[in-house]
Amino acid sequence: MKKKYWTGEEIQFIRENIGVLKVPTIAKKLNRTETAVLLKLKRLGLANTKAYAGNLTMHQLANLLKVDAKTVKLWIENHGLLCKRRVTRSTRKFYFISQEEFWCWASINKEKIDFSKIERQTIVPEPEWVEKARANNKQNKNKYKSWTTNEVKFMLHLLSTGSNFEYIGKQLDRTSTSVARKYDRVKYQ
Template identity: 45%
Template sequence: MKYSPEDLQMIKDQLGSQSLTTIARKLNRSITALEVKITRMGLSHTKSCTGMLTAGELAKILKVDRNTVLQWLLNHELGYHQRITRNKKRFTFINIDEFWTWAEKNRHKIDFSKLEPDALPPEPEWVTKERTIARQTTNYKAWTTHEEKQVLEWYCCGKTLSEISEMLGRTRESIRKKIKRLTE
């Protein structure tokens, strides 16, 4: 049984957003027949057909932990797309252009000195300047028991959040949250 042009278009449109089981059911075909057709269409590897990066791939390029990228997605509005590959595996993809738009607004979160030139093309012009600025990022850095004791001690002695922040090399917001957690 031949696939109609509408069937082929539906496969292209839904591949990645629906499981193969769902697509096969809509087309009234077997999963094996659908897999063969997808392979013949050159769409068998959903992950590589997107032209986007996974959170893990982006983390590796930026030389940060994968969980850091996941936090950017969940808490800092980095745009992402979820796709289903083959039957069940769900991947989180990041469009490179959307990443650069987000990165320009969130430059303080990324140490561009670790980023190889043209690792994420097309690289905006502003990245070259940012690459020369070495940053000591403390985002998502675990707190030591010693740091927690110091924060409480300095806070009780009347030091401001700005002073404590400068002494520990952390943001005022992280100091405020830590004090709140320790005093509750």
């Protein structure tokens, strides 16, 4: 059997279609075996076919947002986050989300995301409004944080010394309203 060498056109076809077409489709169009195409992808450094789809996978987006992948899947299924489901290698389908579509969706669904967890410019292009949302999330970080026993004891100690709710809130990194409400709940226990 005569060895069939790869032509420049074939290699260019692979580079242009990796992540767009399935490996079996590429093999069929080039009249090659799947194994030959997979080996060539490996030699060209293109073995990770998902990386060449041009979008983020559901799991990549979840990692960047520091949330569970199931959360992103729920956004896709129940909250209108647009995605494309595609096969990039053989048979397994992946959810791909474009960065632009994510930011468009995020601008409408700001309450679902903690922007303070997202490092700057990790999902580019990052819109200008994200910095303000990031700052707001940092301010609200303790919004639903449970009170520890030590925090309650410290609050009661400061109240016994004559401190006001605003001062205590600053000491505990909480709002004065949160301190007042906690005091009311503790007082009537």
